[in-house]
Amino acid sequence: MYTRLYRNQMETKEKYVIGLDFGTDSCRALVVDVRDGAEKATGVCFYPRWKNGLYCDAQANRYRQHPMDYVEAMTEAVREAISHLSPAEVAAICGMCFDTTGSTPALTDANGTPLALLPEFAEDPDAMFILWKDHTAVREAEQINALVKESGLDYLMYEGGTYSSEWVWSKVLHVINTNAKISAAACSWVEHCDWMTGLMTGNTQPESMYRSRCAAGHKAMWHERWGLPSADFLRKLHPRLADMLPRLYTETHTSGVRAGGLTAEWAVRVGLPVGIAVSVGAIDAHMGAVGASVAPGVLTRIIGTSTCDIMVAAKEEIGDRCIPGICGQVDGSVLPGYIGFEAGQSAFGDIYAWFKQVLSWPLQFIPDGEAKQRIQRDMLVELTRAAQLSEPSLTSVVALDWMNGRRTPDADQNVKGMIAGLTLGSSAPDIYRALVEATAFGSRRIAEHMQAQGLRIDSVNAIGGISKKAPFVMQTLADVMNMPIRVIRSEQACALGAAMFAAVAAGVYGNISEAIACMGSDVEAEYKPDPARVKVYEGLYEKYLELTKSANRVR
């Protein structure tokens, strides 16, 4: 219906939008046809300083990214994408929108400029963006959780009940606590997605720039009932945090809202038409869910090294209920007008990669070369092939997927992984299969947690690397969850979601549901539960739940 509507209005003229997806390592620019979501052109650029390992310390779990990495990579990615278009097609681009990792904040001066862009802080990692996976602020997160517990207002009621070291206030507090020069210079902070939008529209002024509802609600304890946490609350953490409050925000905006027009300066730099609509941005997984045609009753899973799980539900369905133990529920964080829910597993594909790493240990004793590279390259494929030679049984090896701690339900960085049911006959493929099943059990645990809180889940939509390259994993997931799983065809669902919001901000569609209906990607594969395996996995899942209890006792 929407398609017809659109075609009636627009059929004489092509229009394009551009979605810009900032991942952990690179920026992708995706030019999309607003009529049908066709992916017209794409460009990718890796962050040059990050690629060279600058400003990071893996031992200390410190991961920082220089703002110039973002600017340079985006410029390059956009220029590459539009190099595939004719001048007329470039001129038909009418909107843009950003998604980024999150929470990835930077401290700024009074003008909203990340401190690393000032000459005196250009090389100070504390002046840069603090990447989502930076874990330097573990102690500060504990401090925040303790303070929330003793304060009158439960700022965490909509964030799952536990504040993470990965989230903005922990990170800002850690830098303030440990770097006096930065502490003296910092006047505010900005999330990566908001800074990009502000930069493009010429409005990075911290007290007036457009802030993403998604990042604010899921990561910064913002809620429409109270705004950000109060000055009193922040002062107890550190007086400098309370000082920032006048240069922060009380209002937030959902994606699809037009934050402004592309400035002439940036239009020239990136090669896009001046004045095109720039939409309010959001965190990548949330945009990915939109790109995967999110809807009530569908669990959207972004499955890669870890997972991010996104749900939406109508406000009237949720009412006043708060769902504990997840990464938050925010009005409009995914789809305006719906409550968005975020959950996830701390490790998914990373667990397979870990096992490959363990099995690769003896390969250090053979000389580098083509043979060794081939073994390492094919190892997961061969393990999969061997694992599929036998069927799961109730006496199989069974594992617990907490090798990187637990994200949801009930975040806990201190729990660890297990492998049980081992015999002298347990082979490497047996263990690999158990690890695949463990990641699926962890997925089921999340779905059951949400269902127990009254959220309806009928099926799963999957995006991300694993969903496309690991059919064995996906089939196991369907069998364990006892739900059909659809893999979305788009390779760039996050950028596609951003492009949909760009189309809304540009006025092509009246709302995001219309954009999804016209621009949504189709499904490239559907995995249906196998009834025999479903039954076996019911039993193995009971063992998995038993292991979760054990792991809490053996930390």
Added chain:
Amino acid sequence: MYTRLYRNQMETKEKYVIGLDFGTDSCRALVVDVRDGAEKATGVCFYPRWKNGLYCDAQANRYRQHPMDYVEAMTEAVREAISHLSPAEVAAICGMCFDTTGSTPALTDANGTPLALLPEFAEDPDAMFILWKDHTAVREAEQINALVKESGLDYLMYEGGTYSSEWVWSKVLHVINTNAKISAAACSWVEHCDWMTGLMTGNTQPESMYRSRCAAGHKAMWHERWGLPSADFLRKLHPRLADMLPRLYTETHTSGVRAGGLTAEWAVRVGLPVGIAVSVGAIDAHMGAVGASVAPGVLTRIIGTSTCDIMVAAKEEIGDRCIPGICGQVDGSVLPGYIGFEAGQSAFGDIYAWFKQVLSWPLQFIPDGEAKQRIQRDMLVELTRAAQLSEPSLTSVVALDWMNGRRTPDADQNVKGMIAGLTLGSSAPDIYRALVEATAFGSRRIAEHMQAQGLRIDSVNAIGGISKKAPFVMQTLADVMNMPIRVIRSEQACALGAAMFAAVAAGVYGNISEAIACMGSDVEAEYKPDPARVKVYEGLYEKYLELTKSANRVR
């Protein structure tokens, strides 16, 4: 003192004894100087049919050995050993004694001939010796345990409370249950160690041959209070078992008792002097403990693929007490006049071999050759080297050593192994270290169980392959058990123990204690606990105990 005594009597003439040790794969003959235990000559021969994989089915856990394998291997081993001696030295051999694996029984005809030696059963695996590790009789063991529970007399009170599928009655019942021809032909059964003694002395007549106290008491529910289980009891298992009772035994004999003289026929066949004393035999681990100079307060551990743990205590120290959950306590099974205790771990070195096997999985993709062989040969050495680069800590990986079930305390074939405390940073050497620690924790658990029952343990004497070739394992064992561990120098402690009993049977010594004092091996290494590691392992051991509870819930 004993040495002097002996020298006064014998100084003008050399005397030798020969210990014959039947392991799982081969027979070893060890010629020993009775004066000082010096190992004069040795011969080894592998069982020819077994080596070719005959009569076994690993999938079904069926392991059978043909009686001719024993006869041929023994003949060859003895001939090889004495080939290194002068005729005068051979003539100075005055006694022999056997130790074998156990319980390794065969069904016999009315003359005590193993059925496989009759032409009609020559190729029937059920007519052969049923090797200790054969697990075909799991159901029969359950049946026996159930029957003991409901019977008035607790035949298992001195066998740890649980009858094993590895023991003679389970195995005999299984064959009777499943092979009608054998069932019809079988009149009795014989343990491997007793058959060898009977064969050499010309007395295999089942109702009169010398039966080992050790095998009878630890494996056949024999006790001096009641003899073997009653006809009523056996009839409830199967009438054929009760039929055998008249051709079995009520009396048993301790090792060192002279069962007879070597017959002329066998003297010619093996090349030993006719009429030399043949001692009553025993199970290998018990003889090994004697060869390792067993004494009250010392836990003797035979450490190889699995462990066998032997203790002795004065009768007056034990009184009427029964120690539950071990593999039995038998008056005179190790040292005549002392109660002998047997316990053990179902897997020890086998667990390291299993992990090596898991890590070797990717090596299938490199061509066979010298490089690959070297990697496999050196893998445990390299893992050890890498594991030793870091110290254990309370946050280390921690494992449970039940990959082959649990032998003691509280035998249970259905429990399985675990690896816990895994993170994405856990390396192959980290896991290997945890497995080594797990085998040590299992050892500590056994020692604590015995200590809790009032047995004194001051130190550990170790024999077996692992004790000599794995110093890292032995040091970890000392640190975990918080006890000094002495490694006995003899490479053939079991055969040495048998030789000591041969010397007693030959009348060279009045009792085994005198023989041990003169012929005992010295210590080649002593491992002392490291106080810092002892403390860390106290904490990790708590986690291990937690895992034992988890494994009982996740079977």
